[in-house]
Amino acid sequence: MDQTEKKVKLAVNGGISFGAKLNAKQLGVIAEHLIDGEELELTTFQQLYIEVPESKVEFVKEQFREAGLSCYPVGNYVKSLRTCNFCKGAEEEGMPVAIELNERIAGKQVPFTLRPAYTGCPIGCGEPLVNDIGVMKVRDGYDLYIGGYGKGKIAQMGILIMEQLTPEQLYEAVEKIINIYAEHGKKREPLFKFINRYGFENLKSQLVGYE
Structure with missing residues (x-):
């Protein structure tokens, strides 16, 4: 390889499942692309760089x-969804919803790195309340939090x-929040600072279902 060739940093994980895990095949293919003398960086957001x-x-x-x-x-994008371990089961804790939400939002360009988190019950192992966007499944609905910072x-x-959303309402609300932030946020302005400047009520009034 040409030593002067530009390198690109990728964020990698095993997707959304029961816990943040990698199997032997996955570890092996990652190792194949590690250049001698270089190391993997393990982030706090369930990703490897x-x-x-x-x-x-x-x-x-x-x-x-x-x-x-x-x-x-890697950079000023929506990070992959940080999740809990789904200890009570995929259906009970809404793993299909978490997977769909992640597919819809992860990798979208935003003014500053945005960290979304999901948890399948009120215990909150996915730490939704200290991340930019947090989703908590409560009974049969989904409560949505914004502006956390840890x-x-x-x-x-x-x-x-918003609270007790259906899956479709949740997807629509989160995508709308991200789109508003992407359009009106200043460069390198974290979401919580954007909310303070833009106005929580102003943002809320633009979400479908708000009365």
């Missing part, structure tokens, strides 16, 4: 997908913006 030559990005991504791995861009002295809890 790996750098690959720009000319091989699509080839590597296809190999990862064949092994059951999910790939996402770092430093300015850490704050997310604010409940």
Whole structure:
């Protein structure tokens, strides 16, 4: 490989399932594309960062997908959905909804890295209240929180913006919030700061189902 060739960083994980796990085949295909002397970076958001030559990005991504791995861009994008471990089962805790939501939003370009999180019950193992967008399944509906921030002295809890949503209502609301943020947010403006500037009630009034 040309040592001067540009490298592209990819975020990789095993997708949404019972816990954040990788199998032997997945670990093996990741290792195949690690350059000697380089290391994997394990993030706090259930992702691994790996750098690959720009000319091989699509080839590597296809190999990862064949092994059951999910790939996402790194930078100012919506991160893949952080989830709980679905300890009570896929259907009871809404794993299909989490998978669908992730497919709809992960990788969308935004003014600043946006971290969504999902948990299948009020115990909140997926930490939805300290992430930009948080979803909590409560009984048969989905409660939606926004504006959480978990770092430093300015850490704050997310604010409940809609509750007891159906899956379709949830998808629509989250996509709408992200689209508004993408359109009106300033460069490198975190979502919680955008909400403070744009106005929580202003944002809420633009969501379908708000009365």
